[in-house]
Amino acid sequence: MHPLAALAFCLCTAAMAAAADLRPGYYADSCPQAEFIVRDVMRKASFRDPRSQASVMRLQFHDCFVNGCDGSVLLDDTPTMMGEKLSLSNINSLRSFEVVDEVKEALEAACPEVVSCADIIIMASRDAVALSGGPEWEVKLGRKDSLTASYEDSNEIMPSPRSNASYLVDLFSKYNLSIQDLVSLSGSHSIGKGRCFSVMFRLYNQSGSGKPDPAMELKYREKLDKICPLGGDENVTVALDATPEVFDNQYFKDLVSGRGFLNSDETLYTFPKTRPFVETYRDDQQKFYKDFAQGMIRLGDLQSGRPGEIRRNCRLVNANKHSFIGYGGKNMEVS
Numbered sequence: 001m002h003p004l005a006a007l008a009f010c011l012c013t014a015a016m017a018a019a020a021d022l023r024p025g026y027y028a029d030s031c032p033q034a035e036f037i038v039r040d041v042m043r044k045a046s047f048r049d050p051r052s053q054a055s056v057m058r059l060q061f062h063d064c065f066v067n068g069c070d071g072s073v074l075l076d077d078t079p080t081m082m083g084e085k086l087s088l089s090n091i092n093s094l095r096s097f098e099v100v101d102e103v104k105e106a107l108e109a110a111c112p113e114v115v116s117c118a119d120i121i122i123m124a125s126r127d128a129v130a131l132s133g134g135p136e137w138e139v140k141l142g143r144k145d146s147l148t149a150s151y152e153d154s155n156e157i158m159p160s161p162r163s164n165a166s167y168l169v170d171l172f173s174k175y176n177l178s179i180q181d182l183v184s185l186s187g188s189h190s191i192g193k194g195r196c197f198s199v200m201f202r203l204y205n206q207s208g209s210g211k212p213d214p215a216m217e218l219k220y221r222e223k224l225d226k227i228c229p230l231g232g233d234e235n236v237t238v239a240l241d242a243t244p245e246v247f248d249n250q251y252f253k254d255l256v257s258g259r260g261f262l263n264s265d266e267t268l269y270t271f272p273k274t275r276p277f278v279e280t281y282r283d284d285q286q287k288f289y290k291d292f293a294q295g296m297i298r299l300g301d302l303q304s305g306r307p308g309e310i311r312r313n314c315r316l317v318n319a320n321k322h323s324f325i326g327y328g329g330k331n332m333e334v335s
């Protein structure tokens with residue numbers, strides 16, 4: 001068995017046991033205004049930077065796949081712990097951590113030490129979709145924040161933009177996520193942007209052929225060739241679908257016309273097992289919304305079963321006597 005397979009399998013077994021503790025209305029008594037506060041900060045963030053909605057929503061995927069939804073992706077590196085922010089899929093790519101910080105500050109002011117950072121990601125992701133014109137759903141809450149994060153696990157688990165649909169079907173199944181979940185959740189690429197870095201191989205050297213990916217529509221390729229020339233700045237960003245600020249089914253229409261940005265996107269249409277779902281969502285936005293909401297709830301159910309806490313600052317494990325030891329006198333106190 002591939003080591004990743006073993007890891008993912010163990011995670012899922014643990015996940016099912018702990019997921020039962022999550023429920024809607026978890027903060028109804030301890031912080032009744034929690035969901036209102038999160039929505040309010042997210043709305044303000046979207047005025048400042050519309051893309052922040054996509055960037056925050058992406059955090060749910062990158063948090064939940066790596067040892068469950070435990071806020072591990074939010075932890076900054078420390079002298080003794082290399083976290084997930086610099087891993088292959090996250091470096092120069094994950095963004096809008098400051099929006100999560102802002103939500104946390106507002107929640108700490110209203111109900112100190114009650115709402116976990118892991119739950120903030122879940123609420124904020126739901127809000128990002130709703131504020132972008134997509135569906136609404138009820139979130140289950142009650143997660144704890146991890147005491148650590150893992151650079152290695154993130155590297156091993158998170159799929160590369162080169163992944164194909166066949167690989168992704170297998171990967172998602174290790175998390176008890178179905179083909180329907182994979183395709184509907186990939187519809188999150190209805191909002192947001194990706195870097196040239198993530199598409200260069202499709203434009204110039206698909207599968208080491210020295211040629212572009214034949215699945216890419218010609219006009220779309222010509223457009224990307226201009227934005228992402230060989231030897232150019234690979235941090236330049238491109239919309240992931242034709243309407244990157246609206247959560248709609250345009251993404252699936254684009255896949256069918258060969259205008260998917262990532263290899264992982266376009267192969268959802270070229271691979272026979274995923275193609276029927278792409279066609280269904282292209283034709284039926286309401287069905288996409290319904291399946292997407294269900295997928296986000298299942299993604300949010302992933303739990304590691306490890307001990308946790310309610311962090312005061314999403315970037316740091318709570319300072320206690322033990323966490324001060326070994327930091328060479330550096331003041332790790334949370335301000």
Ligand code: HEM
Binds near residue numbers: 188
């Ligand atoms: C199925 C496998 C997936 C792969 C291979 C994948 C890969 C990627 C890549 C490569 C990017 C662009 C990163 C960059 O170039 O900097 C991206 C962006 C994004 N991903 Fe995914 N992703 C997947 C699934 C998901 C899921 C399940 C979600 C959310 C539930 C998600 C949400 C997003 C969002 C919203 C963006 C845009 C972020 C922004 O504008 O800042 N992705 N993804």
Ligand SMILES: *[C@@H]1O[C@H](CO)[C@@H](O)[C@H](O)[C@H]1NC(C)=O
Binds near residue numbers: 164165166167
């Ligand atoms: C999909 O990716 C896997 C793993 O990287 C590879 O072995 C397989 O050949 C690919 N399939 C296709 C159809 O390209």
Ligand SMILES: *[C@@H]1O[C@H](CO)[C@@H](O)[C@H](O)[C@H]1NC(C)=O
Binds near residue numbers: 016176
């Ligand atoms: C996997 O998900 C399905 C559908 O949500 C659920 O019925 C099943 O119980 C889950 N499997 C495990 C092992 O929890």
Ligand SMILES: *[C@@H]1O[C@H](CO)[C@@H](O)[C@H](O)[C@H]1NC(C)=O
Binds near residue numbers: 209
């Ligand atoms: C294309 O990819 C192949 C295999 O990864 C590599 O050997 C070759 O040097 C690449 N060609 C270019 C022009 O980058």
Ligand SMILES: *[C@@H]1O[C@H](CO)[C@@H](O)[C@H](O)[C@H]1NC(C)=O
Binds near residue numbers: 092197233234235
């Ligand atoms: C993107 O920008 C970062 C930070 O400015 C830089 O370190 C990195 O090398 C750039 N990456 C690419 C692919 O150009």
